[in-house]
Amino acid sequence: MNEWQGLSEFIAVAETESFTRASQQLKISTAQVSRQIQWLEERLGVKLFYRTTRRVSLTEAGQLYYQSCRPLQDALHDAERSLSQLQSIPQGTLRVTAPVTYGERQLMPVLNRFLQEYPQLSLSCDLTNKKMDLVEGNYDIAIRLGRLENEDLVAHRLGTRRLYTCASATYIDHHGSPDTLSELSRHSCLVGTLDYWRFRDSRGERMIRIHGRLRCNSGAALTDAAQRGLGIVQLPDYYVKPYLDDGSLREILPNFAPADEGIWAMYLPGRQLSPKVRILLDYLAAHL
Known part of the structure; x- marks a missing residue:
């Protein structure tokens, strides 16, 4: 039968x-x-x-x-x-969307090397902090950072990013460095899009509300302000790690650093991935 x-x-x-x-x-x-x-x-x-x-x-x-x-x-x-x-050569155009700064500093150098290694492929990449709809935008992959919302998408973990809380030597010399989370309320904090920062202590994750003289939705601008001694900042590694390495910024409250956050490639569920998408996912996971 x-x-x-x-x-x-x-x-x-x-x-x-x-x-x-x-x-x-x-x-x-x-x-x-x-x-x-x-x-x-x-x-x-x-x-x-x-x-x-x-x-x-x-x-x-x-x-x-x-x-x-x-x-x-x-x-x-x-x-x-x-x-x-299985034996076909990946070809065609890949459409990718990602956050602006992460895309500029971390993702695009990897994608540019990818194009050098796979000359039969083309790439269309939209860098935007707006969460794009994969169906409407006809995207193969969307890069998401940090915690994922409930979305009807498949999440492929590519790596992690670390949040650093830091300040310049000038700020620390004038205002001191907090030793506990409660002491943050007495300091000038450089506020981004959220008015709280994430930390972790013996009780688990903590959300600490912060305030300060400067609020800006640009991580680059907040990094510059921190270097000038205007306050303490909490930002992902790709903003501040070079300045931590050269000593112009110093890490604050390292014992309370939050857990690393995920870097994700999101794609639509339900179908076998094409060779071009599969090879890009593998490449990003290996190089990010």
């Missing part, structure tokens, strides 16, 4: 609500579609469709069967496509 017999015809009729349109989609005769559906109903012992002169619709049993069969057909197509793509 061929358990797949009639499955393609059944799904086509269920989705087109027409034996004629199903036959056109499958490029077979309407009579053949009808025979396969009849055979399937006899084998299953249930009626799958209501038929009238005007329309074809699923019965309750047909709806249940369709919900189970559709993923099976998709999986079969994906399996066949993955075999055909």
Whole structure:
């Protein structure tokens, strides 16, 4: 018994609500579609469709069967496509979106090297701090940083970023360095888009509300302000690590540093990844 017999015809009729349109989609005769559906109903012992002169619709049993069969057909197509793509050369255009500063400082140098190594591929990259819709923008991958919201996307972890709390030697000489989280309230903090900072102590994660003379949604501007001694800042490593390394900034409250945050590649669920997307994901995971 061929358990797949009639499955393609059944799904086509269920989705087109027409034996004629199903036959056109499958490029077979309407009579053949009808025979396969009849055979399937006899084998299953249930009626799958209501038929009238005007329309074809699923019965309750047909709806249940369709919900189970559709993923099976998709999986079969994906399996066949993955075999055909196994030896294929990745080609075409990749569309990627990522946050601006992370994209400029971390991502684009890696992507530029990727293009050098894979000259048959092209890249379209939108750097924006706006969370872009992958379907609407036709993106293959979206880079997300930090904590993920509940999104109907697949998350592929590429690496981590670390948040540093730091200040300049000038600020520390004039105002001292806090030793506890409670002492932050007596200091001038450089405020970004959020009015709290993340820390971690023996009780777990802590959110500490902060205040100061300067608020700005630019990490680069806050880094400059910190270097000038205007206050304490908390920023990801790609903003401040070079200045921590050369000594122009010093880490504050290292014993309370929060856990590292994830760097993620997000993509749409449900289908086998194309070779070009798979090879880009592997490359980013290896080089970021």
